Amino acid sequence: MIGSFGSVAALLRQDAPDTPVHLLRPHRLAAAARAFVAGFPGDVLFAVKCNAHPLVLKTLRAEGVRHFDVASPMEIGRVAEAVPDGIMFYHHPAKTPAQIRLARESGVRHYAVDCIPELEKVKAHGGADAVPMVRLAIPKGSGAVYDLSTKFGAPPDLFGAVLRRAAELGLRPGVTFHVGSQCLDPEAFRLGIRMAAECLDRAGIAVALMDIGGGFPAYYRSTGAPPLERYFQVIDEARREWAAPRGIRLLCEPGRGLAAEGGSLLARVILRKDDAVYLNDGIFGGLTEVYWGKDDLSLPYRVVTPEGGPRGGPVRPFTAYGPTCDGNDVLPYRLELPAEVADGDYLEFNLIGAYGREMAARYNGMTSEAVAVIEADFAGHNGIEG
Ligand SMILES: Cc1ncc(COP(=O)(O)O)c(C=O)c1O
Known part of the structure; x- marks a missing residue:
């Protein structure tokens, strides 16, 4: 357990996690x-x-x-x-x-x-x-x-x-x-x-x-x-x-x-390439269920800057890859992300409290074990944290 924080912004002010963090509410x-x-x-x-x-x-x-x-x-x-x-x-x-x-x-x-x-x-x-x-x-x-x-x-x-x-x-x-x-x-x-x-x-x-x-x-x-x-x-x-x-x-x-509502996943953008982002978590980790559920389990998400604020601006579709070497490690739907999304930004996926951390594997030595408590509600689709 990393600790308990009033908000995701407060967590990021204390820590800049490079590995995925499961947030419990x-x-x-x-x-x-x-x-x-x-x-x-x-x-x-x-x-x-x-x-x-x-x-x-x-x-x-x-x-x-x-x-x-x-x-x-x-x-x-x-x-x-x-x-x-x-x-x-x-x-x-x-x-x-x-x-x-x-x-x-x-x-x-x-x-x-x-x-x-x-x-x-x-x-x-x-x-x-x-x-x-x-x-x-x-x-x-x-x-x-x-x-x-x-x-x-x-x-x-x-x-x-x-x-x-x-x-x-x-x-x-x-x-x-x-x-x-x-x-x-x-x-x-x-x-x-x-x-x-x-x-x-x-x-x-x-x-x-x-x-x-x-x-x-x-x-x-x-x-x-x-x-x-x-x-x-x-x-x-x-x-x-x-x-x-x-x-x-x-x-x-x-x-x-x-x-489901009791947890979200904080993943980081490792690399931005044109209209693709490479995240530090994917379908062999905390997002496994998204692979099976596809559009039926489309998670709400938002983009957060390394300072903890919302990344705003016009959005466009991005392919989101997970971190492993496997070509299947890609989200089954495109994400609408701010055009300015950059390396080091975070994506918070909500509704991960069920079948998130429990289904994660350890492929390529990449795990998503860290947990933090967040007191604020999930801020909504690209919204401002409450
Ligand atoms: C026997 C059994 N009970 C309960 C559940 C929980 O189902 P759900 O998450 O759809 O509520 C499952 C899910 O696989 C199950 O196999």
């Missing part, structure tokens, strides 16, 4: 957590994979997020250390026996499964009170940018068979699904809840918990998603119709929707 994380805790009709788990920084975990806990979706021993360790009273759900549907035993020793009781062999593993290694959360595959439809039901999730017939086998094994299963990440249509959640309830009815198995996953959007430049409140409203309607009559409690496990 705990006040934005806290606001997102308050919105979920107050608005979601059930328990909110944080999907730790999108940002496992201890300050993020502690900030969310302080605002009432006590449950965490973890997917590896590393994430279990991070939560156990940062939030000793955190309740973890091991929601990776493919685990080794040793990972399940480690989770159990760390107090985990809930484990995602999407097939009978994984269920039997949980039965064998997860302890007598293990709760298998059977994952249903949900058609992506038009709602989401990423489909999260191609790799994991049981189709309806198998879902029913896994639930029945869980009951035979003397386990009390729950249900989980994921409508896909960056889901732009709240109705996808209604369809998911309804589909899960209908599949449960067909299987003849009662459950107490339904985890409706993540998928809540971040508001990228290109995103026309409705406000979060609309998602909560649709989910509550579906809860009343399909979950409450069956005695089912809802949970959700947002990553992006909770954390």
Whole structure:
């Protein structure tokens, strides 16, 4: 941690970082957590994979997020250390026996499964009170940018068979699904809840918990998603119709929707060449997700001079290359930058609090590990810092 600063300008007055810095805005994380805790009709788990920084975990806990979706021993360790009273759900549907035993020793009781062999593993290694959360595959439809039901999730017939086998094994299963990440249509959640309830009815198995996953959007430049409140409203309607009559409690496990606004990335212009800039971070670093999401995840950004002020003036399109030797290390869209952008300037990309630092690799020995806290909001697209 480099330190805590009132603004990016204050950081730059103290330091002129030549390597990328991830900026955390705990006040934005806290606001997102308050919105979920107050608005979601059930328990909110944080999907730790999108940002496992201890300050993020502690900030969310302080605002009432006590449950965490973890997917590896590393994430279990991070939560156990940062939030000793955190309740973890091991929601990776493919685990080794040793990972399940480690989770159990760390107090985990809930484990995602999407097939009978994984269920039997949980039965064998997860302890007598293990709760298998059977994952249903949900058609992506038009709602989401990423489909999260191609790799994991049981189709309806198998879902029913896994639930029945869980009951035979003397386990009390729950249900989980994921409508896909960056889901732009709240109705996808209604369809998911309804589909899960209908599949449960067909299987003849009662459950107490339904985890409706993540998928809540971040508001990228290109995103026309409705406000979060609309998602909560649709989910509550579906809860009343399909979950409450069956005695089912809802949970959700947002990553992006909770954390994206809580972080930005400060990258530096290493070299300006005509209508191209070479940055010290790129798609093998903190901007990995931009490569996959392309225009659907177009980040807000601004240009800052080495003195910390906004670089103004007329803008024009620039190609933005990352620092590595790989020709693929280029942003998938052009940036509108001030024509006067120069070596040593900084670009601040917002909405990097989810899937930014966590996805960064170390290719060419280039990392983006440094973190600083910033108290001011992100200043907007080429705007003035507030
Ligand atoms: C099981 C599970 N839960 C939650 C999430 C978080 O999803 P999102 O960031 O879309 O909210 C993911 C993302 O991959 C996931 O795989």
